[in-house]
Amino acid sequence: MIDEIRILNVKRDKNRFIVTTDQGEHSFCEDTIIKYLIFKDKVFSEAEFSEILNTDKKNVLLNKTMNYLSYQYRSQQEIRTYLKGKATEQEIEAIIVKLTELGYLNDWTLANSLLEYACSVGKGPRYLEEKLNQRGIEEDIIHETLAAYDEEKQETVLLAIIEKYRRQLNKYPPLMQKKKLAEKLLRDGFTYDQVGNKINRLEFTDESDDLLQEEVARLLIKYEDLSEYEKRRKIINNLISKGYEYNRIKALLYIDE
Numbered sequence: 001m002i003d004e005i006r007i008l009n010v011k012r013d014k015n016r017f018i019v020t021t022d023q024g025e026h027s028f029c030e031d032t033i034i035k036y037l038i039f040k041d042k043v044f045s046e047a048e049f050s051e052i053l054n055t056d057k058k059n060v061l062l063n064k065t066m067n068y069l070s071y072q073y074r075s076q077q078e079i080r081t082y083l084k085g086k087a088t089e090q091e092i093e094a095i096i097v098k099l100t101e102l103g104y105l106n107d108w109t110l111a112n113s114l115l116e117y118a119c120s121v122g123k124g125p126r127y128l129e130e131k132l133n134q135r136g137i138e139e140d141i142i143h144e145t146l147a148a149y150d151e152e153k154q155e156t157v158l159l160a161i162i163e164k165y166r167r168q169l170n171k172y173p174p175l176m177q178k179k180k181l182a183e184k185l186l187r188d189g190f191t192y193d194q195v196g197n198k199i200n201r202l203e204f205t206d207e208s209d210d211l212l213q214e215e216v217a218r219l220l221i222k223y224e225d226l227s228e229y230e231k232r233r234k235i236i237n238n239l240i241s242k243g244y245e246y247n248r249i250k251a252l253l254y255i256d257e
Contacts, residue, residue, distance in 0.1 A: 077136025127189025
């Protein structure tokens with residue numbers, strides 16, 4: 001019969017099976033072979049074989065997507081982006097439903113994971129919001145996740161960063177310590193209000209004498225070709241801009257006023 005397709009041969013080729021029919025050759029995954037019991041001399045109608053081809057295409061897309069997921073937990077939007085151009089919108093949504101049912105896809109779980117990561121590495125709410133948006137998380141999930149990153153959590157994370165980082169800053173003058181600490185906290189995703197309020201209440205230890213002497217020695221060499229007046233003027237301006245006190249600079253330059 002014209003509408004019948006006969007299987008002439010089935011041969012394994014690595015992770016696929018090469019199926020030869022009286023109308024051509026096809027490559028199927030093992031799941032398709034098992035589901036439709038494809039073996040030599042079996043006969044399918046054209047409608048049945050068309051269904052087999054469609055099923056195998058879906059299986060291939062699903063397996064590729066699961067492999068994509070194996071490298072990193074993904075959001076629904078990231079899956080849509082990955083499959084764009086590889087499948088129809090209907091096929092993409094079907095894969096998303098399937099992966100969700102299998103437990104491989106859950107935007108709430110991903111958002112909570114990003115929250116836990118932000119807290120563990122010392123990142124603020126602006127960082128978390130940016131990451132959630134980058135991953136294509138829906139607005140309602142973003143809103144709930146940011147709400148879960150409450151003031152108490154933020155305060156704990158903020159204090160931990162300050163205590164860890166400020167110990168590295170003692171070699172700088174207090175003004176520079178404040179500037180460097182503020183810049184770090186802002187980069188880490190905390191708000192201007194949070195950073196300003198916290199830093200303005202801190203006391204900074206000044207252990208910058210050694211660094212100041214190194215700076216002066218370096219600048220004396222840098223400006224050695226200038227007149228004494230111009231040399232001192234440039235050195236003073238340079239060091240004041242870095243937060244050093246004028247009287248300390250003056251003492252090292254032996255300026256008598």
